[in-house]
Amino acid sequence: MGDPKKTTIVLFSGDYDKAMAAYIIANGAAAYDHEVTIFHTFWGLNALRQETHIPLKKGFMEKMFGKMMPRGADKMGLSKMNFAGFGPKMIKEVIKKHNAMTLPQLIEMAQEQDVKLVACTMTMDLLGLQREELLDNIEYAGVAAYLADAQDGNVNLFI
Amino acid sequence: MGDPKKTTIVLFSGDYDKAMAAYIIANGAAAYDHEVTIFHTFWGLNALRQETHIPLKKGFMEKMFGKMMPRGADKMGLSKMNFAGFGPKMIKEVIKKHNAMTLPQLIEMAQEQDVKLVACTMTMDLLGLQREELLDNIEYAGVAAYLADAQDGNVNLFI
Amino acid sequence: MGDPKKTTIVLFSGDYDKAMAAYIIANGAAAYDHEVTIFHTFWGLNALRQETHIPLKKGFMEKMFGKMMPRGADKMGLSKMNFAGFGPKMIKEVIKKHNAMTLPQLIEMAQEQDVKLVACTMTMDLLGLQREELLDNIEYAGVAAYLADAQDGNVNLFI
Numbered sequence: 001m002g003d004p005k006k007t008t009i010v011l012f013s014g015d016y017d018k019a020m021a022a023y024i025i026a027n028g029a030a031a032y033d034h035e036v037t038i039f040h041t042f043w044g045l046n047a048l049r050q051e052t053h054i055p056l057k058k059g060f061m062e063k064m065f066g067k068m069m070p071r072g073a074d075k076m077g078l079s080k081m082n083f084a085g086f087g088p089k090m091i092k093e094v095i096k097k098h099n100a101m102t103l104p105q106l107i108e109m110a111q112e113q114d115v116k117l118v119a120c121t122m123t124m125d126l127l128g129l130q131r132e133e134l135l136d137n138i139e140y141a142g143v144a145a146y147l148a149d150a151q152d153g154n155v156n157l158f159i
Numbered sequence: 160m161g162d163p164k165k166t167t168i169v170l171f172s173g174d175y176d177k178a179m180a181a182y183i184i185a186n187g188a189a190a191y192d193h194e195v196t197i198f199h200t201f202w203g204l205n206a207l208r209q210e211t212h213i214p215l216k217k218g219f220m221e222k223m224f225g226k227m228m229p230r231g232a233d234k235m236g237l238s239k240m241n242f243a244g245f246g247p248k249m250i251k252e253v254i255k256k257h258n259a260m261t262l263p264q265l266i267e268m269a270q271e272q273d274v275k276l277v278a279c280t281m282t283m284d285l286l287g288l289q290r291e292e293l294l295d296n297i298e299y300a301g302v303a304a305y306l307a308d309a310q311d312g313n314v315n316l317f318i
Numbered sequence: 319m320g321d322p323k324k325t326t327i328v329l330f331s332g333d334y335d336k337a338m339a340a341y342i343i344a345n346g347a348a349a350y351d352h353e354v355t356i357f358h359t360f361w362g363l364n365a366l367r368q369e370t371h372i373p374l375k376k377g378f379m380e381k382m383f384g385k386m387m388p389r390g391a392d393k394m395g396l397s398k399m400n401f402a403g404f405g406p407k408m409i410k411e412v413i414k415k416h417n418a419m420t421l422p423q424l425i426e427m428a429q430e431q432d433v434k435l436v437a438c439t440m441t442m443d444l445l446g447l448q449r450e451e452l453l454d455n456i457e458y459a460g461v462a463a464y465l466a467d468a469q470d471g472n473v474n475l476f477i
Contacts, residue, residue, distance in 0.1 A: 005310050010475070012339055014398055017201055021171055021317075024281075028302040034310070042335055043398050061412050068399055080173055080202050081227055094220050094285045122342075126412045143346040150473045151323050151352070155309045157169070157317040158339075158475040164469050176360055180330055180476075183440075187461040193469070239332055239361050240386055253379050253444045314468045316328070316476040 007034045007155040010146065014043025014070065015079035016088055016103055022159045023106035029155065030113035038110070039146045041120035044159075045127065047073045047107065048119055048134045062128020069127070073103040111137060118145070166193045166314040169305065173202025173229065174238035175247055175262055181318045182265035188314065189272035197269070198305045200279035203318075204286065206232045206266065207278055207293045221287020228286070232262040270296060277304070325352045325473040328464065332361025332388065333397035334406055334421055340477045341424035347473065348431035356428070357464045359438035362477075363445065365391045365425065366437055366452045380446020387445070391421040429455060436463070 007029035011022045022038060030036045040048055051072040058066060070076045078087040095102055101109065110117065117138040124130070124140075131140070150156045166188035170181045181197060189195045199207055210231040217225060229235045237246040254261055260268065269276065276297040283289070283299075290299070309315045325347035329340045340356060348354045358366055369390040376384060388394045396405040413420055419427065428435065435456040442448070442458075449458070468474045 007306075007310075010339070010343075012336065012477075018171065021169070021200060024302055025169075025306070028306050032303070032306055032310075034306075041339060059415075061408060061415070064408065065412075090220060090223065091285070094224075094287070097218075097220070098284050100281065100285060122418065125416050126409070126418060128412070143342055144350070147325075147343070147346050147350055147352075147473070151325075151350075153473070155306070155312070155315050156473050156475065157315065158477050159171075159317050166465075166469075177330065180328070180359060183461055184328075184465070187465050191462070191465055191469075193465075249379060249382065250444070253383075253446070256377075256379070257443050259440065259444060314465070314471070314474050316474065318330075318476050 005032070005034045006149065006153045007036045008146070008150045008153045008157075009038045010158045011038050011040045011044035011047065012042050013079065013159055014046045014076055016073070016076040016091065017078050017080070018159050019044065019047045019073065019076060020103050020106060023103065023110055025157065026115050027106060027109050027113060030110070030115050034154070037116040037118060037149050039118045039120060039141075041123045042127075043069070045119055045123060045129055045134075046070050046076060047103070048117065048138060049129070050133055050135060051075070054133045056130050056132060058128055065127045066129070073107055076103070164191070164193045165308065165312040166195045167305070167309045167312045167316075168197045169317045170197050170199045170203035170206065171201050172238065172318055173205045173235055175232070175235040176237050176239070176250065177318050178203070178206045178232065178235060179262050179265060182262065182269055184316070185274050186265060186268050186272060189269065189274050193313070196275040196277060196308050198277045198279060198300075200282045201286075202228070204278055204282060204288055204293075205229050205235060206262070207276065207297060208288070209292055209294060210234070213292045215289050215291060217287055224286045225288070232266055235262070323350070323352045324467065324471040325354045326464070326468045326471045326475075327356045328476045329356050329358045329362035329365065330360050331397065331477055332364045332394055334391070334394040334409065335396050335398070336477050337362070337365045337391065337394060338421050338424060341421065341428055343475070344433050345424060345427050345431060348428065348433050352472070355434040355436060355467050357436045357438060357459075359441045360445075361387070363437055363441060363447055363452075364388050364394060365421070366435065366456060367447070368451055368453060369393070372451045374448050374450060376446055383445045384447070391425055394421070
């Protein structure tokens, strides 16, 4: 059999549709017994935010970012045809109609399949996000850890 | 010589300029005897739409998506400086001036070079796109087929 | 030890945050002794523009593109929450606060670490950019040279 194949995804984007694509590929690769890592950086970190407001001590800029960015996967907008939130409603409608999975469901499935979900600590600092605000059972690392995974990766994507 | 090299591209974007980049890399790789696959998903499917309106039975949401999305490569907008359609005109102008290839020409060339053009069936369902609306001589597959190609790929990109 | 690992990045995007991600990964990979290439194409070329206006003979379209596109890394906008230039100010503020590196500093560091910075000659022609306008000590090449690097790459990304 040899070593398992590896898939790594940098999820930079904070768009619902792009994050869906990332998690669909990740779940597919995990089903094929790949070792899969999603490294969430910049706006991609929003997919890992908890929906409920967690009161934390923050500076002014950190509060601003915290308020302006979507709180969790379900609140994210589309990369195209967002139409002030109407586009995401349409997408969620057709997902339901076709019995496909929503982004929060895809994330849950990824966790069940042991996809390694990593939050980029450097961009957490920049955007003022703290561990208490993010999902449980994720890992925290920097670009060095990402590269250590990716340099042996069979499929490496930046989304 | 060994096995041929492989290039796979996920074309997620529905932007004219990003699709141009995807097809330029694909055509270049095909010229270097790579086996090349472009897997069109989400808005990238629009590059495969036929220009003419094909009357088909569709539900309300599917009709909405069908109307709002560009019908074919030539109708797509730019990722930057779109300016309500003025940007694409500028790009097409300079393409002509420099004897470069337009996106429809790049797609035609890819088909002549046997680049495998695949439409993602799952997102076709979501966006309500049917086979009758898409170009001839393309393939239909899901994420499993993409991963089977990509895991042996030398160059794998998400665009 | 064997051959050094290789990282290649196509920088298509002209966004400050995406270019930051590209250069952070590139600098990280260079620190791990990878051979690193960033291939700047389309709007990504703007990261290589000099800040000062260089008077050059140009046609009408080329002048238009030249005026509309940001002149250098420091002038680039954000992919999200740009808010007419307020977003970049916020990002630069938090970068300073956390002693992180700005995009111009990351580019300088990449040059010091011998990251190969390449400008795509085909899209330079399309956008009317000339060598006199770009940074010193960069290389000029087309898609063939990119593919020659990428087909042996361990980590290949499109940003």
